[in-house]
Amino acid sequence: MSRLAKLPLIVLLVLLSGCITLMSPYDEKFDQLASDLQRKVSTQIEAIDGADAPDCLYASNKAFYDDARVDASALAVRAASHELNSETIRQVEALTDSINTFEELHKSASNATPARCMSSMELSPIRRAFDQTLGAIIKLEVAKKRGK
Amino acid sequence: MSAIDVNAVGSEAAKKIIEILTGAGKDVVSYAQIEGKKLAQSAAEIAQLRLTGQITDAEMKLHIRIQKNASISVLMAIKGISKIAVEQAINAALKIIGTAVKGATGLPFPV
Numbered sequence: 001m002s003r004l005a006k007l008p009l010i011v012l013l014v015l016l017s018g019c020i021t022l023m024s025p026y027d028e029k030f031d032q033l034a035s036d037l038q039r040k041v042s043t044q045i046e047a048i049d050g051a052d053a054p055d056c057l058y059a060s061n062k063a064f065y066d067d068a069r070v071d072a073s074a075l076a077v078r079a080a081s082h083e084l085n086s087e088t089i090r091q092v093e094a095l096t097d098s099i100n101t102f103e104e105l106h107k108s109a110s111n112a113t114p115a116r117c118m119s120s121m122e123l124s125p126i127r128r129a130f131d132q133t134l135g136a137i138i139k140l141e142v143a144k145k146r147g148k
Numbered sequence: 149m150s151a152i153d154v155n156a157v158g159s160e161a162a163k164k165i166i167e168i169l170t171g172a173g174k175d176v177v178s179y180a181q182i183e184g185k186k187l188a189q190s191a192a193e194i195a196q197l198r199l200t201g202q203i204t205d206a207e208m209k210l211h212i213r214i215q216k217n218a219s220i221s222v223l224m225a226i227k228g229i230s231k232i233a234v235e236q237a238i239n240a241a242l243k244i245i246g247t248a249v250k251g252a253t254g255l256p257f258p259v
Contacts, residue, residue: 019242022235023228087228094217094224101217105210122197125190125211129218132186136218136225139179143229146236 024082026144030075034141037071038134040064045127048106049120056117058103058110065103072096075137091137098133102126150252157248161241168240172233176226183222190215 044064048056072095079088105126109118194211197203203211249255 019239020235022231087224087231091221091224094220098214098217101210101213105207105214108204108207108210119202121193122202125193126214128186128190129214132183132218133221136183136221140225140228143225143232146232 022084023144024085024088026141026146027078027082030078030088031138031141033071033075033078034134034137037068037075038131038138040071041068041130041134042127044068045123045130048118049123051117053115053117057115058106061106065099065106068099069096072099088137088140091133091140095133095137098129102130152248152252157245161244164240164244165237168237169233172229172236176229176233179229180222180226183219187215187219187222190218 044061048061054060072092076089076092076096079085079092082088105122106118109116109122191212194203194208194215197211198205198208
């Protein structure tokens with residue numbers, strides 16, 4: 001059967017099926033995890049911003065990155081468990097890369113001679129970027145409620 | 149069985165699609181503008197950090213990578229929200245068509 005000949009059949013099937021779905025359903029647990037991680041990252045950046053050496057240095061904050069990676073991994077697993085969720089999966093990949101990159105920046109500052117705390121000016125675009133990254137993840141998840 | 153007014157039903161379905169997509173489009177444009185400004189502000193700050201020697205070239209690249217990831221996340225949100233709007237528009241149109249078909253034929257369309 002040609003593609004054109006199949007068209008009325010496809011239209012009929014769509015009508016009979018009631019409705020179509022192009023995106024995964026809302027995941028409340030995912031939304032909660034993402035919101036918790038947003039708070040965690042925000043709190044960490046505030047803590048580094050106000051601290052002096054050695055509290056501001058990477059060695060004193062390594063646990064945060066490990067913890068954030070565990071949270072991002074949990075988000076990735078939940079995102080991958082849904083069909084039609086490629087956008088959210090890509091967002092979580094970007095988030096994970098940003099956590100690793102932030103860690104690299106923190107190491108770089110701490111390994112400088114002499115070791116230095118990351119400045120407020122340096123943390124400003126990082127803070128904004130994490131707010132945007134996680135904000136966009138949450139925004140898309142909430143949109144999946146579809147007005148319910 | 150009464151006849152289906154194809155023109156009227158088609159027009160009503162199209163109107164609903166346009167209404168939903170226009171509403172979603174306005175929201176997406178507003179969101180994109182706000183996030184675009186934030187990215188521009190961050191880029192300016194990173195350039196200033198490098199110009200004043202507060203960060204190295206290697207650190208600047210890492211900063212830009214974080215910004216790139218933020219823009220990916222924002223664009224994915226826009227793409228996903230747009231897909232949801234298309235889904236809602238199609239389903240609203242199908243509901244209109246299904247109601248009309250059910251009314252005219254008595255066939256139990258799931259609307």
